Amino acid sequence: MNASEFDIIVIGAGVAGGVFAASQPASTRILVIERDLTEPDRIIGELMQPGGIQALEQLKLRHLLEGIDAQEVNGYNLIKGNDRFTIEYDEVQKGIKGIGLRNGKFLTNIRKELQQRENITLVQGNVIRMLEHNDTITGVVYTQEDGTTVSQHAKLTIVCDGPMSILREKLSKVNKKVTSHFMGLVLKDLELEFPSYGHMIVSGAFPILVYPIHTNAYRILIDYPGGKAPKMGKESMEKLKEEVIKILPEEMIASFLKAMDEEPLKVMPNHSMKGQAFRKKGAALLGDSLNMRHPLTGGGMTASFSDILCLNDKLTGVDFQNEKNLEQAIHEYYKNRGRGVETINILANALYEVFTDDELKEACFEYLQKGGEQAIGPLSILSGINKSKPFLLKHFFKVAMQHPIHFITKPAKQFRLYKNATRIIRPILKEEEVPAMI
Ligand SMILES: Cc1cc2nc3c(=O)[nH]c(=O)nc-3n(C[C@H](O)[C@H](O)[C@H](O)COP(=O)(O)OP(=O)(O)OC[C@H]3O[C@@H](n4cnc5c(N)ncnc54)[C@H](O)[C@@H]3O)c2cc1C
Incomplete structure (x- = not known):
């Protein structure tokens, strides 16, 4: 392989890297380097929200969920003591459901897809560092199974080395x-x-x-x-x-x-980690190496696919030999990706905190139990389909203030609910609002 053989190097054939590589046009020459190509058995990324399925459809990769005995998920059954109720995803009526799967089987499907593509070379290797010249990432160095080291170059390196990323430090402010x-x-x-x-x-x-x-x-x-x-x-x-x-x-x-x-x-x-990228030419972060949220709501894969849609949009028509245009595309991706993931991030982190506060948890359960818009609305955010931040905030504060009369009848409790809801949401919103690039 020589230096000009690849347009893109992708580090990590996990959920984000694998799906990104598989979604590139056939004319783009890609090298994907994965540390371990054997099928993993792990507890992460096993519930895909309807928004993730919808994104896979947009990427024309819905078939990656087939043949792995994946299970339909129609919504949630909420259980608190003897109280129980179900909420169905609104999207079920339109034929889009969630899916439960084994992450390893999904990854195997993704990797098989990569192996079938003529424009993609998938190799097993452990990337140990990125190569840099004149403040531009120009490629990577990786070790092969036999211990030998290989250098590869490309115009763009997409770093998808997952939650424990060792490479993100060079490209972003790490606040994990x-x-x-x-x-x-x-x-x-x-x-x-x-x-x-x-x-x-x-x-x-x-x-x-x-x-x-x-x-x-x-x-x-x-x-x-x-x-x-x-x-x-x-x-x-x-x-x-x-x-x-x-x-x-x-x-x-x-x-x-x-x-x-x-x-x-x-x-x-x-x-939980806010994605805040440095201005660096020749590379971009994607997936958990860039941004993470609590997995309570199963939003990680959906957020990764949303980022892939955004990045692909910005890369469309870009000549990989034109460094300036490539740099601009990466800037645009970082600047615009937030709209696709902010509600997923905010809800995941806020809901986890709500469940650690007994009174708010009780209020949240009661609110959702009412059904109708009060159940379907929040679930549409959790599903990753509805991405309206004002809509999310409306429901968040309505949970705390669903009984305005309590400001008179139970003022101490009601003020506490409001205060705690604000205490939870304020830092989470602030974190989402920090600039995407520094
Ligand atoms: C406990 C838990 C449960 C979760 N449950 C869900 C869920 O139900 N639904 C959901 O949507 N999300 C869930 N998530 C989040 C979701 O798993 C992630 O958002 C998603 O896997 C991110 O994909 P990724 O490609 O960034 O990382 P990964 O899928 O982890 O892929 C990273 C890949 O990079 C490879 N790699 C790492 N370092 C190197 C290197 N140096 N060189 C070469 N390759 C390398 C790894 O081997 C791996 O294959 C969960 C997270 C956790 C922690």
Whole structure:
């Protein structure tokens, strides 16, 4: 391979890098470098919101979800103690649903697609650094399986090395926070009243998610609040079991206990990170290496696809030999991507905080339980289809102020609700509003 062989180098054939590469025109010559091409077994990226499916359709890649025993998800079943109700995605009426899947199977489909494309070369390699000349990224250095090192050059390098990115520092201001951890298991032989729904269980001090990922298998994600990872010793595991059983609906307990006995508990940190890129020629960040939000609402893949649509739009018609136009396209991508992801980010981070405040959690549950616009409206934001920030904020504050009469009848509680809602949303909004480029 010589220096002029590729227009684009993509680092990481994960959800973002793989889908980005597969969505490029056949005339663009692409090198995709992935650290590990074997199928991963991981607990991330397993619930795709309707907005993600819609974006995949726009990218003409909807078929990547086929043949992997993915499961339809029609909406959410919310559970708080003995109170339960379901909300269906509004989009279900229009034939768009959410989908539960095994992330590894989805990645295998993506990588097969890359291997079939004549304009794409997919190699296994660990990118150790980016090459830079005159303040421009000109390529990468990666190590191959046999330990040898290879340098490759391209006019554009797209960095998609995921949540634990080691390369983002060169291209952005890193302000990563760990808000909590998710602990994951697979539940089998569950008999649920609403099998084709995501279950959001908010009965205890930490939220739990349960959703189908393939036939007779549901992912359970148990939140462990705070920045520290859970202890995995025997005693801690017994304590965890006891606490989860207190919260889990009766019909899930036997399956949970069996899974705890038979499977290793998988743990992942849940990050929040605002994407703030440096002005750097020849490269751009995409996916979790650029921007992360709490995964409670399953918005990460949808946000990545929204970014891909934005980036593709800006790259359309750009001559890769024209450095100035290429630089302009990257600037435009960073400047404009926010509109596609801000509501996903705000809702994810705000809802997680709401669930840590008992009174707000209660108010939120009551609000959604009313049904109609009060349920479908917020869910349309969560689904990644409705991207109106004013609409999101209207519902957010209506949760806290759904009983204006309480300003008179229960003023202390009502002021507390309002104050806490404001305390939660203000820093999140501020973070979303920081300039996309510095
Ligand atoms: C616990 C948890 C649950 C989640 N659940 C959901 C969900 O249900 N729905 C949803 O939409 N989102 C979810 N997310 C978020 C979602 O998984 C991410 O937004 C999405 O995977 C981002 O894609 P990515 O390509 O940036 O990263 P990844 O999919 O992780 O891909 C990164 C790729 O880069 C490769 N790589 C890394 N370093 C190098 C290197 N140096 N050289 C070469 N290759 C490299 C990796 O091997 C990997 O294949 C969840 C996140 C967490 C933490």
